[in-house]
Amino acid sequence: MKTLFYAICCVGLLWPSGLRAAEDDESMNRFVSSLLKKMTLEEKIGQLSQCAGGFATGPDNTQLSRTTDISRGLLGSMLNVSGAAETRKYQEAAMKSRLKIPLLFGLDVIHGFRTGFPLPLAEAASFDLEAIKMGARCSAREAAAAGLHWTFAPMVDISWDARWGRVMEGAGEDPYYGAKVAAARVRGLQGDDLSADSTILACIKHFVGYGAAVAGKDYNSVDMSWGHFANFYMPPYKAGVEAGAGTVMSAFNDFENRPCTGNEDLLRGLLKEKWGFQGFVVSDWGSVGEMVNHRYAKDQKEAANKAITAGLDMEMVSECYARNLADLVREKKVPEALLDDAVRRILEQKYKLGLFDDPFRYCNEERERTVIGSERSRREARYMAERSVVLLKNEGAVLPLASSVRRVALIGGLSKSQKDMCGSWTCADESKVVTLYEAMQKRGVEVDFHEGYDLESNEIKDLKGTLKAARRADVVVVAMGERAWESGEMTSKGNISIPEQQQRLVTELVKAGKPVIVLMMCGRPVIFNEVRQQAPAILCTWWLGSEAGPAICNVLWGDYNPSGKLPMTFPTHQGQLPLYYQYKSTGRPYASSGWCAKYIDIPSEPAFPFAFGLSYTTFEYSALKVLPGDGGKVHARVRVEVKNTGRYEGEEVVQLYVRDESASITRPVKELKGFEKIALKPGEGKEVVFDITDEQLGFYDNRMNFVVEKGDFTFMVGTNSRDVDAVSYTLL
Ligand code: GLC
Numbered sequence: 001m002k003t004l005f006y007a008i009c010c011v012g013l014l015w016p017s018g019l020r021a022a023e024d025d026e027s028m029n030r031f032v033s034s035l036l037k038k039m040t041l042e043e044k045i046g047q048l049s050q051c052a053g054g055f056a057t058g059p060d061n062t063q064l065s066r067t068t069d070i071s072r073g074l075l076g077s078m079l080n081v082s083g084a085a086e087t088r089k090y091q092e093a094a095m096k097s098r099l100k101i102p103l104l105f106g107l108d109v110i111h112g113f114r115t116g117f118p119l120p121l122a123e124a125a126s127f128d129l130e131a132i133k134m135g136a137r138c139s140a141r142e143a144a145a146a147g148l149h150w151t152f153a154p155m156v157d158i159s160w161d162a163r164w165g166r167v168m169e170g171a172g173e174d175p176y177y178g179a180k181v182a183a184a185r186v187r188g189l190q191g192d193d194l195s196a197d198s199t200i201l202a203c204i205k206h207f208v209g210y211g212a213a214v215a216g217k218d219y220n221s222v223d224m225s226w227g228h229f230a231n232f233y234m235p236p237y238k239a240g241v242e243a244g245a246g247t248v249m250s251a252f253n254d255f256e257n258r259p260c261t262g263n264e265d266l267l268r269g270l271l272k273e274k275w276g277f278q279g280f281v282v283s284d285w286g287s288v289g290e291m292v293n294h295r296y297a298k299d300q301k302e303a304a305n306k307a308i309t310a311g312l313d314m315e316m317v318s319e320c321y322a323r324n325l326a327d328l329v330r331e332k333k334v335p336e337a338l339l340d341d342a343v344r345r346i347l348e349q350k351y352k353l354g355l356f357d358d359p360f361r362y363c364n365e366e367r368e369r370t371v372i373g374s375e376r377s378r379r380e381a382r383y384m385a386e387r388s389v390v391l392l393k394n395e396g397a398v399l400p401l402a403s404s405v406r407r408v409a410l411i412g413g414l415s416k417s418q419k420d421m422c423g424s425w426t427c428a429d430e431s432k433v434v435t436l437y438e439a440m441q442k443r444g445v446e447v448d449f450h451e452g453y454d455l456e457s458n459e460i461k462d463l464k465g466t467l468k469a470a471r472r473a474d475v476v477v478v479a480m481g482e483r484a485w486e487s488g489e490m491t492s493k494g495n496i497s498i499p500e501q502q503q504r505l506v507t508e509l510v511k512a513g514k515p516v517i518v519l520m521m522c523g524r525p526v527i528f529n530e531v532r533q534q535a536p537a538i539l540c541t542w543w544l545g546s547e548a549g550p551a552i553c554n555v556l557w558g559d560y561n562p563s564g565k566l567p568m569t570f571p572t573h574q575g576q577l578p579l580y581y582q583y584k585s586t587g588r589p590y591a592s593s594g595w596c597a598k599y600i601d602i603p604s605e606p607a608f609p610f611a612f613g614l615s616y617t618t619f620e621y622s623a624l625k626v627l628p629g630d631g632g633k634v635h636a637r638v639r640v641e642v643k644n645t646g647r648y649e650g651e652e653v654v655q656l657y658v659r660d661e662s663a664s665i666t667r668p669v670k671e672l673k674g675f676e677k678i679a680l681k682p683g684e685g686k687e688v689v690f691d692i693t694d695e696q697l698g699f700y701d702n703r704m705n706f707v708v709e710k711g712d713f714t715f716m717v718g719t720n721s722r723d724v725d726a727v728s729y730t731l732l
Contacts, residue, residue, distance in 0.1 A: 031356065032347045036340060038099060044336075045325045046074035047101065047343045048308075050282065050316045053081030053090070057108065057489075058285030058317065073097030074322070076346060077104040077314060079152075082427075087147030088363035095359060102350055102359035106203075106282075108425055109151035110169055111135070113142035115377035116421070116428025116545030118388040119487075119523055120155065120185075124171040125542070125564035125613070126387035127653040127677055129184040135384045136188025138377050141198045143427075145371035147362045149353050150201040152249060152282075154185035156236035157206055160578035162568065163216025165491030168523035168543075169425060170211065172567025173580045173610060175232050176672045179239035186243035194246065195354030197361055198371075204240035206251035206284060208266060209233050213253060216577065218492045222253045227665065229255075230700035232582070238275065246279040246349045250312055252287050259294045261287040262303070267311030280313035280345035289318030300324060308334055313342035373432060378547055385544040385551030390564035391614040395536040398515040400558025400616055400648075401475060408445050409469040410437060411452035411509065412479035414521050423523060423543030424488030432546055436479060436519070439549030443557070448473055455483070458499035463508060470512035477556070478506055479519045480531075484543055487523025495574060496526050503530040510534045519552060525570040532607060540566070558616060563651035563677070565613035565720065573602040581610035581721040582668035589669075610721040611655055611672070617646030617682065621654075624717055624725045629692065636692040636729055640717045644680035651679045654717065656690045657724060658697065661712040665701060670716055670724075690717075697731060 039047075046069065057080060069075045070093040081087060087105050094103045111117040117135045126132065136154070143151060155169040158178050171181035182204065191199035209229060213220035224233070241248065248271060250261040260266055261283050271277045288307045289300055297303035304320035305328055315321045328334040354361055371377075391399070414420050418433035440447045450466040453459060460466075470476045480502045485491070498520075507530060509516050517537040520528065531538065539562065544551050554560040571579045576599075588596040590604055598604050620643045627637040642654055656674035660667045673696040676688050690696075692715070698708040710731045718724030 047076035050077035071096040079106040084365040084368040102355035106150035110425040114429045122388035122542030124567040133184040133188035156182040157211035159211030160580040161216035162525040168487040175235040178236035182236040182240040183243035194352040201246040203247040205249035210251040227702035262306035264310040282314040286318040382547035386560040390540040391562040392538040398537040409473035409476045413455040415479035420484040421548040434549040436549040481521035498528040561650040565611040570608040612720040615650040617648040617650040638690045643685035657716040659714040
């Protein structure tokens with residue numbers, strides 16, 4: 001009897017998850033299959049077409065006229081339209097069509113919606129996956145309240161080249177960490193139930209390798225082996241798909257000499273067949289038509305043929321599918337079954353979003369008014385912003401500022417710029433941004449503001465007046481760096497140094513004799529050697545979004561002890577790029593002299609290494625040791641003790657790096673394979689243990705097989721990728 005009771009309990013426990021999911025899939029399959037059967041060829045092609053609404057985020061936006069197709073059922077999706085009322089208008093047109101298939105509304109909600117969050121690269125500096133997931137949840141909540149079903153995020157492209165402006169959209173240079181961030185963002189956006197009115201479809205982009213554009217030049221060619229791709233670029237795409245992302249976006253660039261948008265090995269072979277991806281692939285803006293520019297298609301008809309054959313399901317903005325697919329099918333050049341597969345994938349996502357139950361579920365103006373810009377959103381944005389700040393220098397413990405600091409000379413127009421605080425690829429309501437200037441005033445500090453330098457020309461302005469303000473202040477705070485539009489799409493730079501005059505101003509301010517704190521506001525790693533030498537205190541504050549001002553003040557005055565770590569290496573010199581910490585030994589490993597991998601005219605060391613970040617307190621690492629595994633999947637454990645040896649509570653990102661001492665392919669000198677962010681009170685210590693499994697020891701061979709080889713390894717643990725303690729280990 002007891003056995004029967006337990007059996008019933010087990011089935012009961014299983015019922016909600018496993019069996020219900022199967023039931024849901026079955027009902028979705030029945031619904032989609034019956035709808036597909038009713039669709040004409042033209043209606044199918046309509047579902048494969050996406051046009052732009054309000055504004056263009058690329059060239060050739062001829063699409064505004066396409067909206068007439070909606071009520072004829074010849075359009076499946078729109079991008080760059082938002083707002084409960086605005087989307088309702090288009091959805092009502094779609095409900096006039098023969099089959100009443102709802103439109104899918106997509107937008108680049110990259111770091112927050114109307115409440116702006118820090119840049120994705122800045123969020124990555126937090127090394128706080130829960131906070132990153134929370135940020136994505138908040139973005140989804142606000143976007144869904146504005147009628148949106150889908151965001152073209154997370155961008156998960158790994159990049160080692162800060163000349164490429166789109167590093168601001170990603171999680172930096174490390175594939176292990178990038179994979180964790182990709183999964184966190186997907187889970188934050190999609191939640192556990194896509195039909196909830198606070199979750200939206202995620203989009204893993206840009207598939208693949210866009211961050212490896214040659215010379216950091218946006219849209220440029222990408223040339224790498226499958227083996228290099230697998231170990232250094234593939235993990236975040238794979239993690240995002242495994243986390244359940246409903247869509248993937250093909251990249252503009254070519255890969256293995258074929259544009260990703262028409263690359264069957266990538267879209268069908270790797271993504272859909274090998275990884276079993278069930279969602280749909282959308283092109284990047286116009287990238288189907290751009291295969292003609294690549295000279296990979298002689299005309300738009302060939303481009304349509306190559307894209308649909310490769311597994312590209314929805315065409316963003318260009319009209320190759322709309323104009324050519326019907327002929328290609330009728331001419332028997334493209335099997336209609338390929339279109340059916342693409343349509344099915346798209347209809348399934350619309351079904352999961354609950355749009356067939358209620359096409360207007362996301363068009364609730366009352367919810368839009370209460371959710372967007374809520375106190376909860378602002379609190380979460382501030383929380384994320386505080387944790388995104390990286391303390392790069394703090395000579396003489398200039399920071400945190402004492403509460404006795406009453407007069408601050410605040411230098412730099414960026415401290416008053418709402419627009420720049422939003423960063424690029426922003427949806428934020430600029431008018432609601434709290435700037436540093438405003439936040440300082442609210443703090444009751446006497447703020448003596450001077451522009452210091454012209455925001456357009458970067459030339460020093462009124463140096464005399466600025467120095468006078470510095471001399472009569474308790475401290476000097478300088479907001480400097482890039483303008484928000486200087487990082488993002490189409491912003492590749494040949495020179496990532498901060499303008500000389502901005503840096504010269506800091507040198508002059510230091511001579512005034514008061515403590516100078518530099519806030520480096522940027523969307524990418526930048527070079528500022530003069531400031532790095534002259535200023536006693538430097539915080540990298542990126543672009544922190546709607547709560548930038550309060551977050552920076554909380555860090556300056558120590559209400560929050562900065563815990564960020566750089567997700568990308570900051571170079572000393574332009575010529576070092578591309579620059580990354582997981583480089584290979586080479587046959588002549590870098591040394592300071594001799595026949596080795598080095599430059600004769602510039603240093604090889606970075607200004608700040610990957611994962612560098614200080615705290616107002618200090619942490620001591622000790623007792624690093626390898627412990628036995630569990631005899632199963634855990635080969636070994638690495639244990640370390642970390643103690644807060646300073647005066648302030650603080651958080652430390654304890655990192656584990658692994659080096660394979662000898663392998664069947666050349667391997668990097670070290671790779672991040674684990675991290676844990678811990679909070680410690682002054683004097684408090686904690687033991688941190690990392691499990692060593694195949695994930696920490698394995699790699700992809702040149703045939704893309706994940707392998708683990710026996711032999712010697714070195715485990716390194718520390719506070720950044722350079723300052724580590726090491727211990728040896730042999731896998732038998
Ligand atoms: C842009 C970007 C892509 C974005 C899309 C829609 O060109 O490359 O990241 O999602 O077009 O705006």
